[in-house]
Each structure stands twice: as structure tokens, then as C-alpha cells.
Amino acid sequence: MPSLPISFLSDFGLRDEFVGAVHGVIERIAPGTRVIDITHGITRGDVRAGALALLRAVQYLPDGVVLAVVDPGVGTARRAIAASTRHGFFVGPDNGLLAPAVAMVGGADRFVALEAAAFRLPAAGSTFDGRDLFAPAAAVLASGEASLGDLGPEIDPGGVMPLLLPLVEHGDGWVSGEVWWIDGYGNAQTNVSPADLELAGIRPGTAVMLRVGRVEHEVAWTAGYGEGHAPIVHCDSHGLMAIAIPRGRADEGLGLTEGLSVGFRACADEAGSA
Amino acid sequence: MPSLPISFLSDFGLRDEFVGAVHGVIERIAPGTRVIDITHGITRGDVRAGALALLRAVQYLPDGVVLAVVDPGVGTARRAIAASTRHGFFVGPDNGLLAPAVAMVGGADRFVALEAAAFRLPAAGSTFDGRDLFAPAAAVLASGEASLGDLGPEIDPGGVMPLLLPLVEHGDGWVSGEVWWIDGYGNAQTNVSPADLELAGIRPGTAVMLRVGRVEHEVAWTAGYGEGHAPIVHCDSHGLMAIAIPRGRADEGLGLTEGLSVGFRACADEAGSA
Amino acid sequence: MPSLPISFLSDFGLRDEFVGAVHGVIERIAPGTRVIDITHGITRGDVRAGALALLRAVQYLPDGVVLAVVDPGVGTARRAIAASTRHGFFVGPDNGLLAPAVAMVGGADRFVALEAAAFRLPAAGSTFDGRDLFAPAAAVLASGEASLGDLGPEIDPGGVMPLLLPLVEHGDGWVSGEVWWIDGYGNAQTNVSPADLELAGIRPGTAVMLRVGRVEHEVAWTAGYGEGHAPIVHCDSHGLMAIAIPRGRADEGLGLTEGLSVGFRACADEAGSA
Numbered sequence: 001m002p003s004l005p006i007s008f009l010s011d012f013g014l015r016d017e018f019v020g021a022v023h024g025v026i027e028r029i030a031p032g033t034r035v036i037d038i039t040h041g042i043t044r045g046d047v048r049a050g051a052l053a054l055l056r057a058v059q060y061l062p063d064g065v066v067l068a069v070v071d072p073g074v075g076t077a078r079r080a081i082a083a084s085t086r087h088g089f090f091v092g093p094d095n096g097l098l099a100p101a102v103a104m105v106g107g108a109d110r111f112v113a114l115e116a117a118a119f120r121l122p123a124a125g126s127t128f129d130g131r132d133l134f135a136p137a138a139a140v141l142a143s144g145e146a147s148l149g150d151l152g153p154e155i156d157p158g159g160v161m162p163l164l165l166p167l168v169e170h171g172d173g174w175v176s177g178e179v180w181w182i183d184g185y186g187n188a189q190t191n192v193s194p195a196d197l198e199l200a201g202i203r204p205g206t207a208v209m210l211r212v213g214r215v216e217h218e219v220a221w222t223a224g225y226g227e228g229h230a231p232i233v234h235c236d237s238h239g240l241m242a243i244a245i246p247r248g249r250a251d252e253g254l255g256l257t258e259g260l261s262v263g264f265r266a267c268a269d270e271a272g273s274a
Numbered sequence: 275m276p277s278l279p280i281s282f283l284s285d286f287g288l289r290d291e292f293v294g295a296v297h298g299v300i301e302r303i304a305p306g307t308r309v310i311d312i313t314h315g316i317t318r319g320d321v322r323a324g325a326l327a328l329l330r331a332v333q334y335l336p337d338g339v340v341l342a343v344v345d346p347g348v349g350t351a352r353r354a355i356a357a358s359t360r361h362g363f364f365v366g367p368d369n370g371l372l373a374p375a376v377a378m379v380g381g382a383d384r385f386v387a388l389e390a391a392a393f394r395l396p397a398a399g400s401t402f403d404g405r406d407l408f409a410p411a412a413a414v415l416a417s418g419e420a421s422l423g424d425l426g427p428e429i430d431p432g433g434v435m436p437l438l439l440p441l442v443e444h445g446d447g448w449v450s451g452e453v454w455w456i457d458g459y460g461n462a463q464t465n466v467s468p469a470d471l472e473l474a475g476i477r478p479g480t481a482v483m484l485r486v487g488r489v490e491h492e493v494a495w496t497a498g499y500g501e502g503h504a505p506i507v508h509c510d511s512h513g514l515m516a517i518a519i520p521r522g523r524a525d526e527g528l529g530l531t532e533g534l535s536v537g538f539r540a541c542a543d544e545a546g547s548a
Numbered sequence: 549m550p551s552l553p554i555s556f557l558s559d560f561g562l563r564d565e566f567v568g569a570v571h572g573v574i575e576r577i578a579p580g581t582r583v584i585d586i587t588h589g590i591t592r593g594d595v596r597a598g599a600l601a602l603l604r605a606v607q608y609l610p611d612g613v614v615l616a617v618v619d620p621g622v623g624t625a626r627r628a629i630a631a632s633t634r635h636g637f638f639v640g641p642d643n644g645l646l647a648p649a650v651a652m653v654g655g656a657d658r659f660v661a662l663e664a665a666a667f668r669l670p671a672a673g674s675t676f677d678g679r680d681l682f683a684p685a686a687a688v689l690a691s692g693e694a695s696l697g698d699l700g701p702e703i704d705p706g707g708v709m710p711l712l713l714p715l716v717e718h719g720d721g722w723v724s725g726e727v728w729w730i731d732g733y734g735n736a737q738t739n740v741s742p743a744d745l746e747l748a749g750i751r752p753g754t755a756v757m758l759r760v761g762r763v764e765h766e767v768a769w770t771a772g773y774g775e776g777h778a779p780i781v782h783c784d785s786h787g788l789m790a791i792a793i794p795r796g797r798a799d800e801g802l803g804l805t806e807g808l809s810v811g812f813r814a815c816a817d818e819a820g821s822a
Contacts, residue, residue, distance in 0.1 A: 005301055007294070013589075013732040014288060014562060017605040020555070020586030024609040027553055027584060031610065036301060038294030041287075044733055045795065057291040060405060061298040062305065072795050075772030124742075124787030126772040131608060132785065184287040185318055194398075224349030224400040237406065239398030247319065247346050279575055281568070288562060310575060312568030315561075331565040334679060335572040336579065458561040459592055468672075498623030498674040511680065513672035521593065521620050 003033035003142040004064035004088060009054055010130060011042040011070045018130065022067075025121065025135040030143035036061065038068075045072035047097050049258070051163045052181055055100040056238050058087070066101065067138040068092040069130040080133055081160065082141065083108035084148050089141045091134050096163035111160055115152035168196050175200040176211070176263035179243075179256055186249025188256040192241045192264065197221070202266045208233055210243065211263035212254050218267060219243075233264070277307035277416040278338035278362060283328055284404060285316040285344045292404065296341075299395065299409040304417035310335065319346035321371050323532070325437045326455055329374040330512050332361070340375065341412040342366040343404040354407055355434065356415065357382035358422050363415045365408050370437035385434055389426035442470050449474040450485070450537035453517075453530055460523025462530040466515045466538065471495070476540045482507055484517065485537035486528050492541060493517075507538070551581035551690040552612035552636060557602055558678060559590040559618045566678065570615075573669065573683040578691035584609065593620035595645050597806070599711045600729055603648040604786050606635070614649065615686040616640040617678040628681055629708065630689065631656035632696050637689045639682050644711035659708055663700035716744050723748040724759070724811035727791075727804055734797025736804040740789045740812065745769070750814045756781055758791065759811035760802050766815060767791075781812070 006026060012018035019040050026033055038057050042050040050070035058066065071078075071093040079094035087105035090098045091114075102108050114120075114137050121132040140146035168177040168191060177192040194204065202208055202221065210219045210233055222232045225246035231254060236242035241264070245253045256262075280300060286292035293314050300307055312331050316324040324344035332340070345352075345367040353368040361379035364372045365388075376382050388394075388411050395406040414420035442451040442465060451466040468478065476482055476495065484493045484507055496506045499520035505528060510516035515538070519527045530536075554574060560566035567588050574581055586605050590598040598618035606614065619626075619641040627642040635653035638646045639662075650656050662668075662685050669680040688694035716725040716739060725740040742752065750756055750769065758767045758781055770780045773794035779802060784790035789812070793801045804810075 002306075005305075007298060009291070009294070014587060015589035016731050017557070017587040017601045018731075020557070020584060021605050021608040023584045024555060024586075024605065027582065027610040028608070031553075032550075032582070034301065034306070036294060036297045038298075039288060039291040041289035053291045057295050057298065060295040060302070062301040075794070076775055123785050125783045125785040125790075127782070127792075128785035183290050183292075227350055234401070235399045237397050237399040237402035242399075244401075246349070276580075279579075281572065283565070283568070308575065308580070310568060310571045312572075313562060313565040315563035327565045331569050331572065334569040334576070336575040457564050457566075501624055508675070509673045511671050511673040511676035516673075518675075520623070 001144065003030045003144075005034040005036060005062045006065045006067050006138050006142050007036045007038050007057075007061040009038035009042065009050060009057070009066075009068045009070075010040045011044050011046065011050060012040045012130065013044070014040055018128070021131045022135045025131055026139045026142075029136055029139035030145070033139065033142050042070050046070065047072065047095050048163065049181070051097050051100050054097070055104055058101040058104055063088045065089045065091060065138045065142045066098070067134055068097050069134055070097050071095065071129065074129050075127045079155075080114035080129060081111055081155070082114060082137055082148055082151055083111045085109065089138070089148065091138045091141065093129075094161050096161045099161065099163040100165070108157060110148060111155045111157055112148055113152045113155050116150060119146065119151060166191055168192050170196070170199060173201055174263055174265035176261060179258055179260045179262055182251045182256060182258055186245070186251040187236070188243040188250050189236055189238065190241050190243065190262055192262070193239065194235045194241060197241060197264055200264065200266070202264060207267040209265045209267055212256060213260055217254065275418065277304045277418075279308040279310060279336045280339045280341050280412050280416050281310045281312050281331075281335040283312035283316065283324060283331070283340075283342045283344075284314045285318050285320065285324060286314045286404065287318075288314055292402070295405045296409045299405055300413045300416075303410055303413035304419070307413065307416050316344050320344065321346065321369050322437065323455070325371050325374050328371070329378055332375040332378055337362045339363045339365060339412045339416045340372070341408055342371050343408055344371050345369065345403065348403050349401045353429075354388040354403060355385055355429065356388060356411055356422055356425055357385045359383065363412075363422065365412045365415065367403075368435050370435045373435065373437040374439070382431060384422060385429045385431055386422055387426045387429050390424060393420065393425060440465055442466050444470070444473060447475055448537055448539035450535060453532055453534045453536055456525045456530060456532055460519070460525040461510070462517040462524050463510055463512065464515050464517065464536055466536070467513065468509045468515060471515060471538055474538065474540070476538060481541040483539045483541055486530060487534055491528065549692065551578045551692075553582040553584060553610045554613045554615050554686050554690050555584045555586050555605075555609040557586035557590065557598060557605070557614075557616045558588045559592050559594065559598060560588045560678065561592070562588055566676070569679045570683045573679055574687045574690075577684055577687035578693070581687065581690050590618050594618065595620065595643050596711065597729070599645050599648050602645070603652055606649040606652055611636045613637045613639060613686045613690045614646070615682055616645050617682055618645050619643065619677065622677050623675045627703075628662035628677060629659055629703070630662060630685055630696055630699055631659045633657065637686075637696065639686045639689065641677075642709050644709045647709065647711040648713070656705060658696060659703045659705055660696055661700045661703050664698060667694065667699060714739055716740050718744070718747060721749055722811055722813035724809060727806055727808045727810055730799045730804060730806055734793070734799040735784070736791040736798050737784055737786065738789050738791065738810055740810070741787065742783045742789060745789060745812055748812065748814070750812060755815040757813045757815055760804060761808055765802065
């Protein structure tokens with residue numbers, strides 16, 4: 001029976017041979033396993049950015065094994081975990097990285113701590129768990145050589161580290177949230193949904209007062225990028241409100257950065273006509 | 275029957291999970307399909323650079339499906355297309371990106387517009403056609419689940435967007451063109467061929483007056499990089515005249531940029547001896 | 549019989565389509581061959597950095613074919629070679645790039661020069677041997693279409709270019725070496741082993757005087773990164789002494805660069821208590 005595919009995300013970057021070593025370990029343990037690189041460009045050690053990228057990707061990944069390593073705590077006492085879900089297995093550090101994606105696919109049936117010595121590669125040091133601990137665990141789950149329970153003791157789901165994500169704040173005719181992703185095109189995804197805007201009395205296709213930090217801009221809430229070049233807000237391909245300058249960079253044009261507070265309210269004109 | 279391989283080029287970059295999501299979609303629709311990443315490092319939105327990279331690569335790609343997405347018009351009314359050729363299928367936006375590569379393999383038998391709703395992934399927004407429209411189309415063509423005609427109505431080849439490429443200009447003893455690619459080593463490929471130089475009376479192995487913008491340099495027309503460190507011109511691995519500084523960077527050394535005008539004429543000495 | 553996997557390292561970068569063209573050539577010649585990208589982020593033309601990355605990776609790669617191309621001498625008279633070892637085949641330029649990895653796996657049984665014209669792809673120029681010479685050689689070795697001897701004449705192992713690596717210097721109570729890799733996290737691997745430190749009377753778990761260039765720092769020799777944020781030295785995941793600032797960048801914090809001289813001696817306090 002062929003192995004399950006492994007989908008692999010990390011902050012390893014592509015300059016060093018880290019990603020290649022992980023691929024090599026998987027191929028040695030489970031020859032022929034397909035490995036899909038989700039991205040290895042997560043900002044070094046940015047667990048939240050890694051968790052959000054995995055959250056955005058997970059419904060597009062094949063059922064199989066998700067291997068995610070953004071692990072600033074490697075070489076400390078933080079736990080390594082694996083989970084089984086309806087979407088397949090998840091393997092990574094217990095630092096919140098897996099939590100939103102696991103929740104998105106309906107939660108985990110079971111978590112284990114990766115403590116079984118049998119599957120860890122022997123290595124001089126303890127600082128490359130991606131290669132020595134997580135890759136072998138993903139490979140044996142993919143090939144069926146081991147079951148989840150073989151990898152270590154079951155742990156209490158309540159003790160697994162969650163990821164704290166910012167909440168949207170609702171007020172009288174406004175909603176505020178934050179930028180939680182600037183993509184490589186300069187588009188800014190927020191944590192605010194179209195439904196949040198509608199709750200605030202803002203309707204698709206109207207003009208919106210967009211607050212970026214302390215500055216307000218009047219922008220159109222459009223259905224896509226359209227033909228213009230002025231800043232817009234729209235429901236992006238993940239179902240969240242995003243800020244874009246079509247054929248330009250919204251991050252540079254509007255001074256947007258990850259984590260910045262943003263707000264939305266109806267334009268006076270639009271609100272008046274409601 | 276195994277799927278055809280898919281060769282995939284984009285301007286998505288590797289920082290975000292865009293490329294991974296496309297790979298995931300293909301694996302979900304057509305498990306086991308081989309995907310070759312041509313490059314995802316095309317300058318964002320630079321359709322010409324993407325078209326030229328695809329043109330350089332196409333004869334080295336396996337017969338199968340070419341999936342190319344450099345698509346500054348995503349979210350507008352631009353069409354999405356697929357073509358069948360002797361080399362296999364091509365899928366991408368109708369903005370000129372595919373045109374030079376399709377021409378290189380002998381032209382298309384047939385074009386369709388990707389309008390069949392059955393193959394589009396449902397998504398909140400309309401701004402990630404690489405994932406929602408182009409990847410599924412490439413996957414079902416690769417697996418044979420759909421024929422070209424299943425993807426949408428046939429369109430007139432004459433209405434497909436061409437790519438306008440700069441022409442070489444010939445004069446009395448000279449030829450001029452432009453830089454159309456600076457590679458990562460700093461080498462500058464021009465749109466001028468060795469035959470163009472020979473038409474201008476310039477012979478391989480001689481000294482050449484190379485004009486870069488308004489400045490002329492005397493350089494050797496060599497067969498390869500050779501042992502020296504001075505600037506040279508040579509026929510590169512794609513059959514075009516390129517400007518290089520062996521073991522150095524010609525872009526920095528000579529002030530070369532993509533799109534810059536360059537000219538070639540024989541040296542007075544060389545011309546005199548002809 | 550399926551092809552052997554090919555593990556591929558280069559300095560091609562990922563901006564251009566070079567890596568994609570090599571993958572394409574392999575797929576055309578030996579369909580279905582698995583290709584593992586070790587890294588393509590080696591600094592352009594830095595043969596030593598490529599050789600060290602390959603050395604670090606090689607024991608984690610599947611048995612098969614190693615294809616390595618960091619080749620500042622392409623287009624000159626430098627030789628192209630292939631070797632057979634107990635770990636499989638190695639293919640690359642004869643410039644020292646393969647030497648440390650070949651030695652690591654027990655040395656080569658046999659070397660040949662890649663001179664057989666039958667396997668070289670025809671191309672206008674001579675400057676992309678990765679695509680035209682090395683990739684076809686790797687592909688036919690992987691598929692079994694050719695044996696090593698089919699690729700060219702056997703050559704004297706004594707004539708194959710070695711890689712000169714810096715030696716560690718031992719003194720009375722000290723040992724010195726150099727930084728030979730700064731990874732993407734800012735960690736600095738040295739060429740000094742834990743055994744070298746122990747020979748100098750330095751014991752794990754003690755304080756160490758670390759010389760960086762001409763400046764000395766007192767640091768702890770720890771077993772992993774631990775919970776602190778101060779600079780440490782530790783045995784890294786390849787068994788060499790490395791300098792790190794946990795959850796920080798040692799290169800920036802301590803002014804470390806590849807090639808810089810570093811030294812280790814016991815702290816007076818620690819030495820006194822020995």
C-alpha cells in the first residue's frame with residue numbers, strides 16, 4: 001500500500017540544506033512517499049505566522065500527514081506532539097503551531113507526546129528535531145509502519161498548547177481587528193470577516209471608512225480587484241476581509257504591517273442612505 | 275494509467291503558502307501526479323519575464339501539462355485559457371504569458387476558455403485563480419478526467435492575447451537589441467542571435483564593440499566563459515548573445531538592466547581586416 | 549525497476565528556471581525518478597560552502613545518485629566527473645565539491661570523466677552543464693540506462709580535485725579553528741569538535757572562554773539551547789561545536805562571519821578547579 005502524502009511547512013528557509021535533509025530522512029524511512037512543501041518561508045520562529053499559513057492551507061492539502069516545524073523552543077523542554085484527526089495526522093512542536101489547523105479540520109481524536117526512543121534518529125546534538133524527531137515520526141505514520149500510539153504516551157488534549165488569536169471588536173456601527181498576514185504581493189489579510197462588517201451595518205459594494213492605525217481612508221468594498229488602482233477592501237480567497245491596491249502594494253501604499261490595528265465603519269453617505 | 279506530469283511556473287514566490295496550496299489541490303484531484311516547479315521567482319506581475327522563462331524552459335520539460343500563473347489581472351474580466359499542442363496542454367491566464375512557449379512548440383491545435391463551473395473550486399473570493407481555477411484545470415487534464423473541451427467553449431486563436439517582444443534592429447555594420455533577462459549570476463541575455471551578429475559582419479572569436487545604453491566597450495566574442503575575467507559576449511545555452519563577466523557579475527560591472535538597449539558592431543581593427 | 553532517487557544540490561537559486569530545467573531533463577530521460585532538492589541556495593560559486601552543505605546532508609540522503617553543481621569553472625577546461633561509492637553515485641564538476649561527501653561515505657570505488665558524447669544534450673552554448681551534461685548523466689545512472697563506465701573514461705582517483713579544509717590548531721589549554729557555516733538562524737558552526745575541546749581540558753557543562761576574532765567572551769558549554777538568551781557553545785546536530793544565541797542571532801550578536809577565526813579555552817575558574 002502506498003504511503004500517505006506528507007505536507008510539510010517550516011521556517012527553515014531554502015538557503016540551507018535543512019529542508020533537503022528532512023526530505024532525505026522521509027525517503028530513507030518511507031521510500032516513495034510524496035512530500036508537498038507548503039512553504040518554508042515562515043519568518044524564523046514566528047509560530048503565529050506559521051499557524052496561520054497552515055490554517056489557510058489545510059483544507060487544500062491531501063489527507064495524510066501534516067508535518068509542521070516552527071520551533072523556537074527546540075532544545076528546551078517543550079513537548080513534541082502528534083495528533084490524529086479526520087483529515088489525517090499532524091506532527092510538530094507543542095507550541096500552538098498546529099492548533100488552528102487541527103481545530104479547522106474538526107479537532108483531534110487523540111494526541112500523543114513523541115517520546116518513543118525507537119523512532120528518533122541518533123544525533124550528536126539536540127537542535128534539529130525537524131530532521132531527527134519530527135520527520136521520522138511523520139514518515140512512519142505515512143507508511144503505516146507505526147500507529148499514533150507507538151510514538152509515545154497519549155496526552156490530555158486540555159494540556160496541548162493553544163494559539164491565542166486576536167479577537168474582533170464590535171461597536172456601534174464599527175468593527176475593528178488587526179492585520180494578520182501581509183502576503184508577498186503586499187495584500188493585507190485581516191481577522192475581520194464580511195459577516196463582521198455586515199453586523200456593523202456595512203454592505204458589500206458600498207464605500208467603507210477603513211482605519212489603518214489612526215488614519216482613515218475611504219475605500220470601496222469590491223467583489224474582486226476590478227480594473228482600478230485605488231485601495232479597496234474585499235473578501236479574499238480565504239473568506240476574510242483583505243486590503244489591497246490592485247496592481248500595487250497595499251502594505252507600502254497604506255503603511256500596513258502584520259499586527260497593526262484596523263477598523264471598518266460605513267461612510268456617512270452610505271450609512272445615511274441605509 | 276498514470277497522470278501526465280505538470281510543469282508549474284508562477285510569480286507566487288516561496289514565502290507564502292500559495293505554491294503549496296496549488297500542489298495540494300493537484301494531489302487531491304489527481305493523486306500521484308508529478309509536479310515540476312519550473313520557478314516561482316518571476317518578478318510579481320511581470321508577464322513578459324514569466325513568458326520568457328517559460329520559453330527558455332519549455333523544450334526541457336516533459337510532455338504533459340504546463341501550468342503558468344503570472345496574472346496581474348486576476349479578479350478582473352481577463353480570460354483564463356487552456357490550449358492543446360503537440361507538447362501537451364498549456365493552462366494559464368490569457369495575457370500573453372503562454373504565447374511564446376506555445377509558439378515554440380509549434381502552436382496550439384485548439385484553445386478553450388476555462389468557463390466550465392464544474393471544475394472551479396468554491397471559494398469566498400475571486401483572487402486566487404491559481405488555486406481555484408488553474409490548478410483544478412491542470413489536474414483534470416493531467417489525469418484524463420476531463421478533455422480540453424470539457425473545460426469550456428473553444429475560442430478563436432486569433433483572439434488569444436499575444437506577447438509583444440522587442441525586435442532586433444539591423445544597420446550598416448551594426449545590430450541593436452535589448453537585454454531581456456538578467457539571471458541570478460548577473461549574466462545578461464539579449465534578444466540578439468549569433469546570426470544577427472554575423473549579418474552585421476561580426477565573426478565569432480573576434481573583438482566586438484558592445485554598446486550598453488550609450489557607452490561602448492571592446493569585448494571578445496568567445497565560445498564559453500574561458501579562463502579570463504574581462505567582460506565577454508558569447509552564444510549562451512539558449513542560442514542567444516549574452517553578456518558576461520566570467521566569475522563576476524556583468525549586471526553590476528556594466529550597469530546592465532532588463533530592457534536596456536544594447537548594440538554590437540565589429541571593431542575597426544577587425545572590420546578593417548575583413 | 550524504479551529509478552534510484554536523485555538528490556540535487558546547486559547554487560542556481562530559485563529565481564530563475566535553472567532548477568526547473570534540470571528537473572525537466574531528468575523527467576524526460578528517466579520518467580518517474582524522484583528528485584530531492586537538498587538546497588539551491590549555496591552562495592553563487594562558493595564551492596566550499598556547497599561541499600560542506602553536501603557533507604552535512606549526505607548521511608540523511610537516500611542511496612541513489614547525488615547531483616551537485618556549484619561550478620564557477622563551467623565553460624572552461626575543468627573536468628566533469630562521476631563516482632561510484634557504497635552510498636550510490638555522485639555526479640558533478642571536478643573542483644572539490646564532491647570530495648568531502650564522497651570521503652564521508654567511505655570513498656569512491658571508481659571515478660570517470662563525463663566525456664561520452666552520447667549523453668550530453670545538444671545546446672547552442674557551453675555554459676549550462678547542469679542541464680546539458682550533469683542532469684543527463686545523473687538520470688541515466690538513476691534509471692540504469694547507463695553504467696558508470698558508459699559515461700566516459702576511468703580516471704585516476706589521485707588526480708581528482710580535493711577540497712582543502714581548514715585544520716584545527718591545538719595549544720596549551722586552548723584550541724582554535726574557524727567558522728565554516730552561518731545558518732539561516734544565525735547559528736555559527738565551527739570546524740572544532742567536542743573532542744578537540746576536551747583535549748584542551750575543557751569539559752561539557754562548564755564555562756568557556758570563546759575567542760571571536762580578537763575578542764573573548766565567557767560563555768557556557770551547554771547540551772542544547774536551554775531556556776536562556778545568553779550566547780552559548782554546544783555540540784550541534786552534526787557533532788561540531790557551534791556558537792548560538794538561543795532565540796537570537798549569534799552572527800549579529802557576536803559579529804560572526806564564515807571563515808572567521810575562533811578559539812576556545814577553559815575559564816580560569818573552571819581550569820583552576822580541574
